[in-house]
Amino acid sequence: MHIIRQYQVPLQKYMAMMDLQESNEKLFYKLLIDNVEEMLPIVYTPTVGEACQKYGSIFGRPQGLYISLKEKGCIHEVLRNWPEKNIEVIVVTDGERILGLGDLGCQGMGIPVGKLALYTALGGVRPSACLPVTIDVGTNNENLLNDEYYIGLRQRRATGQEYAELLHEFMSAVKQTYGEKVLIQFEDFANHNAFDLLAKYSTTHLVFNDDIQGTASVVLAGLVAALKVVGGTLADHTFLFLGAGEAGTGIAELIALEISKQTNMPVEETRKKVWLVDSKGLIVSSRRESLQHFKKPWAHEHEPVKTLLDAVNDIKPTVLIGTSGVGKTFTKEVIEAMASFNEKPIILSLSNPTSQSECTAEEAYTWSQGRAIFASGSPFAPFEYEGKTFMPGQANNAYIFPGLGLGLIMSGAIRVHDDMLLAASEALAAQVTQENFDQGLIYPPFKNIRKISAEIAAKVAAKAYELGLATRVPPPRDLVKHAESCMYSPAYRSYR
Numbered sequence: 001m002h003i004i005r006q007y008q009v010p011l012q013k014y015m016a017m018m019d020l021q022e023s024n025e026k027l028f029y030k031l032l033i034d035n036v037e038e039m040l041p042i043v044y045t046p047t048v049g050e051a052c053q054k055y056g057s058i059f060g061r062p063q064g065l066y067i068s069l070k071e072k073g074c075i076h077e078v079l080r081n082w083p084e085k086n087i088e089v090i091v092v093t094d095g096e097r098i099l100g101l102g103d104l105g106c107q108g109m110g111i112p113v114g115k116l117a118l119y120t121a122l123g124g125v126r127p128s129a130c131l132p133v134t135i136d137v138g139t140n141n142e143n144l145l146n147d148e149y150y151i152g153l154r155q156r157r158a159t160g161q162e163y164a165e166l167l168h169e170f171m172s173a174v175k176q177t178y179g180e181k182v183l184i185q186f187e188d189f190a191n192h193n194a195f196d197l198l199a200k201y202s203t204t205h206l207v208f209n210d211d212i213q214g215t216a217s218v219v220l221a222g223l224v225a226a227l228k229v230v231g232g233t234l235a236d237h238t239f240l241f242l243g244a245g246e247a248g249t250g251i252a253e254l255i256a257l258e259i260s261k262q263t264n265m266p267v268e269e270t271r272k273k274v275w276l277v278d279s280k281g282l283i284v285s286s287r288r289e290s291l292q293h294f295k296k297p298w299a300h301e302h303e304p305v306k307t308l309l310d311a312v313n314d315i316k317p318t319v320l321i322g323t324s325g326v327g328k329t330f331t332k333e334v335i336e337a338m339a340s341f342n343e344k345p346i347i348l349s350l351s352n353p354t355s356q357s358e359c360t361a362e363e364a365y366t367w368s369q370g371r372a373i374f375a376s377g378s379p380f381a382p383f384e385y386e387g388k389t390f391m392p393g394q395a396n397n398a399y400i401f402p403g404l405g406l407g408l409i410m411s412g413a414i415r416v417h418d419d420m421l422l423a424a425s426e427a428l429a430a431q432v433t434q435e436n437f438d439q440g441l442i443y444p445p446f447k448n449i450r451k452i453s454a455e456i457a458a459k460v461a462a463k464a465y466e467l468g469l470a471t472r473v474p475p476p477r478d479l480v481k482h483a484e485s486c487m488y489s490p491a492y493r494s495y496r
């Protein structure tokens with residue numbers, strides 16, 4: 001830590017950490033676990049975003065498996081080349097939507113590597129059981145295609161049948177190589193592939209999409225926790241999103257599902273509590289024909305509305321959620337409007353990295369005169385407003401996927417079910433204490449994350465057993481203790 005702290009530039013800290021992961025894996029995890037709040041912004045958002053942008057020029061050694069169009073027909077063989085054989089979790093990307101930074105092609109590898117480092121540090125999955133994969137079908141990023149240090153195929157992205165066939169071969173080869181209980185986490189695919197891949201493989205593989213489902217679970221947890229401060233039930237609130245892609249519609253659907261479970265109203269009805277704005281304005285029924293399929297359920301009856309500010313003033317949401325990938329879109333006018341009709345407006349700026357956050361913590365607190373309940377996808381420092389220090393929470397799927405993954409692994413689950421996402425969410429919300437609320441937090445601090453992950457894993461595993469989706473029988477009597485006992489700890493062995 002002494003050495004890492006000497007670097008002033010976050011990217012240098014990132015490179016030093018990646019070197020350490022390569023040279024002394026146990027020490028890497030020991031540092032990450034013992035200094036999680038300090039190191040998370042380095043190995044994860046925001047620094048990992050910059051690392052991906054510059055991945056080619058800082059490239060040392062490959063940290064995961066690259067599978068390109070050139071490997072078509074021999075992906076099974078490529079997988080068998082990976083030195084570890086007992087793989088339990090794969091995080092796979094094709095690099096087309098890396099955080100809010102767009103198409104970074106093969107350089108998106110930083111994301112599966114970072115996510116899996118968190119699987120180990122935050123969720124206790126053995127490092128040797130984790131496999132980062134980047135599927136290289138080219139990139140449409142002109143800068144990268146012309147960059148002499150670009151590490152991937154220099155061609156525009158393959159699409160259609162060529163893309164589908166490569167992905168299908170990969171999914172089949174994974175099952176053939178590692179069996180049906182290996183967990184595959186889809187990460188940072190563009191939405192025109194993400195929803196279809198999830199729908200296609202969720203009935204045959206143990207898969208989930210972190211951006212659609214993990215994010216939904218973490219945000220629902222924050223909202224449920226926030227109800228203790230703002231009052232009412234979920235059904236009493238009105239939700240407005242800026243951004244109607246994977247994160248936006250994924251969260252929207254889980255909120256509607258939870259309200260439906262709580263009220264016994266059909267989900268078609270509870271969806272009416274939720275509104276979304278995309279790059280063309282409010283999603284309304286008159287736009288239905290031209291909408292992508294995942295937006296159609298949200299096309300409610302309403303006049304067309306072009307801007308976010310007009311949508312806020314018309315809909316009067318109690319909760320405003322940013323999932324647009326575009327920074328600075330929660331303007332002063334938008335936040336002041338939220339604060340004009342809400343005593344405690346809930347404002348979540350989920351877009352990553354920090355540069356893409358819809359607003360900063362300072363803006364949320366200042367423009368709402370210290371009344372906003374704020375959390376963001378990337379971390380912000382505590383902010384002092386009129387003598388009170390506010391701690392902005394981090395609404396990031398990193399709270400969910402490590403514990404969710406551990407729960408699936410330890411129960412031997414064969415499928416991911418929405419009720420597991422709800423169980424994970426409930427477990428996370430239950431970890432927020434009065435002391436956290438007093439500081440303005442709607443998430444518990446990351447310093448307790450391994451305990452939180454064990455609680456999440458236990459609830460997810462319990463749900464897997466209840467749904468008949470678990471294969472490790474009989475179930476352990478104390479699932480929390482069992483989760484803790486399964487967790488990898490970075491201790492040196494003593495040699496005789």
Ligand SMILES: NC(=O)C1=CN([C@@H]2O[C@H](COP(=O)(O)OP(=O)(O)OC[C@H]3O[C@@H](n4cnc5c(N)ncnc54)[C@H](OP(=O)(O)O)[C@@H]3O)[C@@H](O)[C@H]2O)C=CC1
Nearest residue numbers: 099100243244245246247278279324325351352377396397
């Ligand atoms: N905190 C967390 O845990 C997570 C955060 N995220 C972040 O969320 C962001 C979005 O990710 P994802 O949902 O996967 O991306 P998508 O590309 O699927 O969706 C982006 C959405 O934002 C809309 N949009 C883009 N620009 C604007 C604009 N100027 N005004 C209004 N809407 C706009 C798009 O509109 P259109 O459809 O019209 O193109 C689209 O609906 C990223 O920055 C990502 O980092 C994602 C997952 C987890």
Ligand SMILES: CC(=O)C(=O)O
Nearest residue numbers: 099188211352396397
């Ligand atoms: C956190 C995350 O998964 C994202 O920003 O894409």
Ligand SMILES: [Mg+2]
Nearest residue numbers: 187188210211
């Ligand atoms: Mg992601």
